[in-house]
Amino acid sequence: xxxxxxxxxxxxxxxxxxxxxxxxxxxxxxxxxxxxxxxxxxxxxxxxxxxxxxxxxxxxxxxxxxxxxxxxxxxxxxxxxxxxxxxxxxxxxxxxxxxxxxxxxxxxxxxxxxxxxxxxxxxxxxxxxxxxxxxxxxxxxxxxxxxxxxxxxxxxxxxxxxxxxxxxxxxxxxxxxxxxxxxxxxxxxxxxxxxxxxxxxxxxxxxxxxxxxxxxxxxxxxxxxxxxxxxxxxxxxxxxxxxxxxxxxxxxxxxxxxxxxxxxxxxxxxxxxxxxxxxxxxxxxxxxxxxxxxxxxxxxxxxxxxxxxxxxxxxxxxxxxxxxxxxxxxxxxxxxxxxxxxxxxxxxxxxxxxxxxxxxxxxxxxxxxxxxxxxxxxxxxxxxxxxxxxxxxxxxxxxxxxxxxxxxxxxxxxxxxxxxxxxxxxxxxxxxxxxxxxxxx
Amino acid sequence: xxxxxxxxxxxxxxxxxxxxxxxxxxxxxxxxxxxxxxxxxxxxxxxxxxxxxxxxxxxxxxxxxxxxxxxxxxxxxxxxxxxxxxxxxxxxxxxxxxxxxxxxxxxxxxxxxxxxxxxxxxxxxxxxxxxxxxxxxxxxxxxxxxxxxxxxxxxxxxxxxxxxxxxxxxxxxxxxxxxxxxxxxxxxxxxxxxxxxxxxxxxxxxxxxxxxxxxxxxxxxxxxxxxxxxxxxxxxxxxxxxxxxxxxxxxxxxxxxxxxxxxxxxxxxxxxxxxxxxxxxxxxxxxxxxxxxxxxxxxxxxxxxxxxxxxxxxxxxxxxxxxxxxxxxxxxxxxxxxxxxxxxxxxxxxxxxxxxxxx
Numbered sequence: 001x002x003x004x005x006x007x008x009x010x011x012x013x014x015x016x017x018x019x020x021x022x023x024x025x026x027x028x029x030x031x032x033x034x035x036x037x038x039x040x041x042x043x044x045x046x047x048x049x050x051x052x053x054x055x056x057x058x059x060x061x062x063x064x065x066x067x068x069x070x071x072x073x074x075x076x077x078x079x080x081x082x083x084x085x086x087x088x089x090x091x092x093x094x095x096x097x098x099x100x101x102x103x104x105x106x107x108x109x110x111x112x113x114x115x116x117x118x119x120x121x122x123x124x125x126x127x128x129x130x131x132x133x134x135x136x137x138x139x140x141x142x143x144x145x146x147x148x149x150x151x152x153x154x155x156x157x158x159x160x161x162x163x164x165x166x167x168x169x170x171x172x173x174x175x176x177x178x179x180x181x182x183x184x185x186x187x188x189x190x191x192x193x194x195x196x197x198x199x200x201x202x203x204x205x206x207x208x209x210x211x212x213x214x215x216x217x218x219x220x221x222x223x224x225x226x227x228x229x230x231x232x233x234x235x236x237x238x239x240x241x242x243x244x245x246x247x248x249x250x251x252x253x254x255x256x257x258x259x260x261x262x263x264x265x266x267x268x269x270x271x272x273x274x275x276x277x278x279x280x281x282x283x284x285x286x287x288x289x290x291x292x293x294x295x296x297x298x299x300x301x302x303x304x305x306x307x308x309x310x311x312x313x314x315x316x317x318x319x320x321x322x323x324x325x326x327x328x329x330x331x332x333x334x335x336x337x338x339x340x341x342x343x344x345x346x347x348x349x350x351x352x353x354x355x356x357x358x359x360x361x362x363x364x365x366x367x368x369x370x371x372x373x374x375x376x377x378x379x380x381x382x383x384x385x386x387x388x389x390x391x392x393x394x395x396x397x398x399x400x401x402x403x404x405x406x407x408x409x410x411x412x413x414x415x416x417x418x419x420x421x422x423x424x425x426x427x428x429x430x431x432x433x434x435x436x437x438x439x440x441x
Numbered sequence: 442x443x444x445x446x447x448x449x450x451x452x453x454x455x456x457x458x459x460x461x462x463x464x465x466x467x468x469x470x471x472x473x474x475x476x477x478x479x480x481x482x483x484x485x486x487x488x489x490x491x492x493x494x495x496x497x498x499x500x501x502x503x504x505x506x507x508x509x510x511x512x513x514x515x516x517x518x519x520x521x522x523x524x525x526x527x528x529x530x531x532x533x534x535x536x537x538x539x540x541x542x543x544x545x546x547x548x549x550x551x552x553x554x555x556x557x558x559x560x561x562x563x564x565x566x567x568x569x570x571x572x573x574x575x576x577x578x579x580x581x582x583x584x585x586x587x588x589x590x591x592x593x594x595x596x597x598x599x600x601x602x603x604x605x606x607x608x609x610x611x612x613x614x615x616x617x618x619x620x621x622x623x624x625x626x627x628x629x630x631x632x633x634x635x636x637x638x639x640x641x642x643x644x645x646x647x648x649x650x651x652x653x654x655x656x657x658x659x660x661x662x663x664x665x666x667x668x669x670x671x672x673x674x675x676x677x678x679x680x681x682x683x684x685x686x687x688x689x690x691x692x693x694x695x696x697x698x699x700x701x702x703x704x705x706x707x708x709x710x711x712x713x714x715x716x717x718x719x720x721x722x723x724x725x726x727x728x729x730x731x732x733x734x735x736x737x738x739x740x741x742x743x744x745x746x747x748x749x750x751x752x753x754x755x756x757x758x759x760x761x762x763x764x765x766x767x768x769x770x771x772x773x774x775x776x777x778x779x780x781x782x783x784x785x786x787x788x789x790x791x792x793x794x795x796x797x798x799x800x
Contacts, residue, residue: 038756076755083704084496087697088740091492110603111699118619130601181590183601183701190600209590210703308754420600427537427597428607428618 028344029071032057032329033093035104040080041213042105042237045265045318049104050076051309052322055301056293060330062300067330068337070344081237083107090115099336099350100124100329106184117141117432122351124332126325127152127261127284131187131413132420134384136355139421140434143354145328146284146376146387150416151408152260153188153232155282155389157195158409159258160230171200176228178219178235178243181207185234188260191416192232198412204228213239220246233259241271244279254278255393266316269394279394280402284387285324285373287399289315292368293323317392317399324373331359339439352439355380374405380438386410444792460642477631482624490623491696493737498634499692500736504716504728505641506684511714512722513645514677515657516566520578521685521713523585526705527555528686529693530595533604537597544611548633548694552686558585559682566674570660582707589702605699617694626695633691637684642725644680653677654723685713719770721780730781734773739766 036050037043057074066072077089086108090101101116101123103109109129116123123142125133131150133142147155160175161167177192179185185207196203204226206219216239223231231252235243240263247257255278259268264281272279289295294315301307302314313319336345336353345353357378364370374388386408393402425431444465451457461467481494507521532551535542562581566574589595596604608618615621616629644650652673655663664670693700712735720731739762746758753761777784 036755038754039759078755078759080759083697083699083701088492091488092744095486095488106601107603107701107703110601110605110701111697114605114619114698181602182703183603186602187600207590211706427599428605430608432620 029073030067030333030344031073031075031093031096031098032100033089033096033098034074034076034102035079035086035089035108036076037079037081037104039078040082040237041210042081044267045237045240045262046081046104048265048309048313048316048318049322049325051307051313052319052324053102053326054322055297055307055309055319056323056326057330058306059297059300062304062306063296067333068343070337072330072333079103079105079108081105081107083111087111094119094121097346099333099345099347100354102126102325102329103129106130106187107182110183113139113142114428120351121347122332122354124325124328124354126328128184130424131191132417132424134382134386134417135421136379136381136383137421137434138425138431139383140355140436141351143378143383145357145378145383145385146374147389147408148384148386148413148417149187149234149260150191150413151384151386151410152282152389153191154195154409154413155406156232156258156260157192157199158406159280159391159403161199162403167199173201173230174204174226174228175201176204176206176223176226176231178206178208178216178223178231178233180213180235180237180239181209184236184262188234190420191413194416195412208235208239208243213237214242216242216246220250220252223247223252224250229256231257233257233263235259235263235268240265240268244269244272244276247279248272248275255280258282258391261321261389264392264399265318266313266399269399270397272394274396276394277396280391281399282389283317283392283399284389285320286369286371287317287320287392287401291370291372293327293372294320296368297323320372327367327369327373328354328357331363332357348436351436354378355383355439386413443795444789446793458646460639460646474635477635478628482627487623490627493740494627495623495630495696496692497732497736498630499688499696500713500716501729501732502634502637502691503685503688503713504720504732505638505725506681506688507713507717508720508722508725508728509641509645509653509684510677510681511717512724513650513657514653514674514681515570516563516674516677517571517575518578518681519575519707519710519714520562520581520585522705522707522709523582524555524559524682524685525689525692525709525713526585526589526702527558527682528552528689529700529705530589530604531555531686532690532694533597533606534595536607536609540607540609544609544616544694545629545633548687548690551690552683555686555689556679556683559678559685560675563675563678563682566678567671579707582710586702586705586707589705601701603699603701604693606694617698619698621695630691630695633687637687638725641680641684645725649673649676649680715770719773719780721782724780724782726785727780727782730785734769734781735766738769742766 034053037046038050054074057072061071079086079089090112101121103112106128109125112123125144127147129144131148133139133144134148161170192203208216208219233243254276257279259281261282269276269279332350332353335356336349339352340349359376361375376385376387378385388405388407390405391403392399446463449464503525510516510518528551531554532547535547565577596602606617608620609616614625616625652668655668656673660670716731716735719734721727742762743758
């Protein structure tokens with residue numbers, strides 16, 4: 001029976017040790033938690049994003065001593081893209097006064113939207129999450145720049161129409177939509193159905209359950225049978241490389257295969273090898289290393305050994321997206337400092353900072369991001385900006401720009417957004433009325 | 442010495458059949474209840490309540506549900522997650538159809554739907570058992586998960602496919618939704634879990650529970666002495682699914698606040714199964730112990746490891762947690778295959794004869 005004593009002792013030691021108090025944040029710093037996932041089935045997409053996000057903020061700390069002279073405390077909370085863990089992370093960081101939350105998962109964003117709205121913490125869900133959250137009047141605490149999923153879906157249809165010679169030529173075409181069967185992949189469906197009604201194309205849906213991400217042969221068998229003229233993919237994590245590989249296997253014409261911006265990781269396309277040449281995805285930031293901001297990250301963070309990034313994967317597409325995400329956080333904090341005159345800003349200030357965000361060409365040049373991003377302006381009503389996007393094409397080894405920046409069909413998306421926001425308020429009644437003043441006007 | 446029963450005489454059948462016939466057990470239970478109802482609410486912070494206590498209680502109830510089926514009635518099930526999902530979705534539908542209905546009633550009623558579906562998927566248990574039955578409950582898991590994704594009526598045609606809990610009041614206090622305080626939610630969950638545990642412990646000791654155990658130990662012998670396998674097995678499925686359904690409803694309403702179908706995936710079934718096995722099959726105390734071990738330990742490790750001053754990255758903590766919890770599970774099961782409840786029982790025996798090793 002010695003064993004059971006040992007077991008008792010071990011259990012007791014663990015329980016006793018765990019009563020230690022959590023650490024306290026310093027007073028003269030700004031706490032920015034990053035929800036990231038370097039484990040689990042979505043780690044393939046999560047790791048480059050997490051690296052980009054933390055490296056940009058670390059670079060600001062190293063190069064400029066933080067933002068406006070205040071150090072940023074960056075802390076990652078591992079969610080594993082799991083909503084239970086995401087809620088746990090939310091509760092874990094809440095007492096430490098975060099100025100902004102990045103759920104980095106549509107599922108976690110959906111859970112966090114009502115909580116953060118009640119707890120008055122701004123949520124940055126950059127180009128993911130609930131599309132309707134773009135309505136600032138309804139969702140004062142949620143921001144999803146630079147474009148919503150519905151902007152993305154409409155932009156892909158627009159690019160298809162351009163290649164077909166106009167929107168009227170979409171009539172009678174067949175467009176396949178393969179998506180991760182979760183909140184994330186289902187989000188664009190209402191818009192796609194609307195567009196198929198408006199322009200007369202047939203929409204065929206190929207849902208991929210999260211547990212079957214790496215086994216899509218049945219979906220692609222159906223694709224081979226249906227022969228859609230174009231395929232659109234809303235995938236993430238392990239789903240993307242599998243889809244690209246399956247598409248090359250059934251010899252689907254890759255230049256007619258589109259991914260949303262989240263399906264455009266370098267590893268995703270590389271899974272198809274040279275056969276994946278022509279695969280297209282949307283993008284809203286620069287690819288590659290030819291930007292001053294990326295060289296600064298290399299100099300101050302990567303070369304200094306303060307980054308976790310694998311040198312071979314430095315500045316790949318998703319890494320740069322993480323940089324873009326952190327740039328938004330940093331700019332909102334900077335704007336909040338300008339608005340309030342304080343150095344250490346709190347969540348309420350940063351919310352105002354996001355709402356008054358106005359990143360023009362001059363500021364972009366100052367940040368060393370010329371050609372990396374399009375100007376971005378948010379407002380009280382519009383928490384999204386519906387910014388321009390462009391299409392990149394895989395040339396077998398890297399992403400190459402395939403189109404100019406162009407605008408999504410904002411006129412189609414806007415009424416749907418308003419309707420969806422009203423619907424959300426109705427189903428989540430009583431939804432709190434907006435009680436914060438418009439910022440920066 | 443510490444746990445001496447000498448001098449505790451029972452002079453009536455009621456006293457002899459009491460749930461806790463030994464005085465020390467009654468005192469112990471009183472202390473635990475006092476901690477749960479008074480000490481924790483007075484001292485705990487929001488994180489402790491929402492991320493440790495509420496999920497722990499929800500999982501404890503789900504584990505009791507599974508334990509009824511697997512531990513007491515001997516029917517192996519892998520569909521716990523889906524039955525929890527049925528409870529969550531029916532509670533969601535009930536509260537959106539009857540927004541004025543009493544919240545507790547909604548939660549308790551949602552288990553009825555889960556019980557009904559549990560009985561339907563329990564029907565094969567009349568013909569097959571063991572691993573074969575596990576496979577049919579696995580089918581229930583996949584089928585129900587498919588329903589949660591594919592039947593838009595279940596999630597009110599929500600574009601994101603998730604169920605989002607609306608704000609509901611209970612006796613004038615906001616009980617669900619983002620505005621509900623952790624304390625309110627904790628009290629509701631605690632009360633429901635304790636009430637159901639008390640109810641179940643009485644069912645187990647009674648006629649129905651004894652039938653379950655007879656079926657578990659040897660079904661043919663049980664049938665020969667007059668137990669009807671049909672009622673015994675199906676009632677086990679019904680009670681088990683009922684408890685799982687209530688746990689699922691509470692998981693969404695009082696803990697998560699919203700849930701995608703993936704929240705009720707097979708991984709949840711396994712999580713609850715591990716809790717039941719590690720806690721000890723056929724023991725209610727074990728359910729609480731197992732739930733505490735599997736749920737609380739990783740959360741604590743995650744909070745604890747960084748606060749030890751070790752500068753470890755978030756994902757390293759996650760990997761370490763996987764390794765430590767995995768190793769501890771193996772360790773416990775090797776030292777005590779009958780789970781934590783058995784360890785506790787051995788401990789009690791030791792305390793009874795202390796300081797002499799052999800009584």
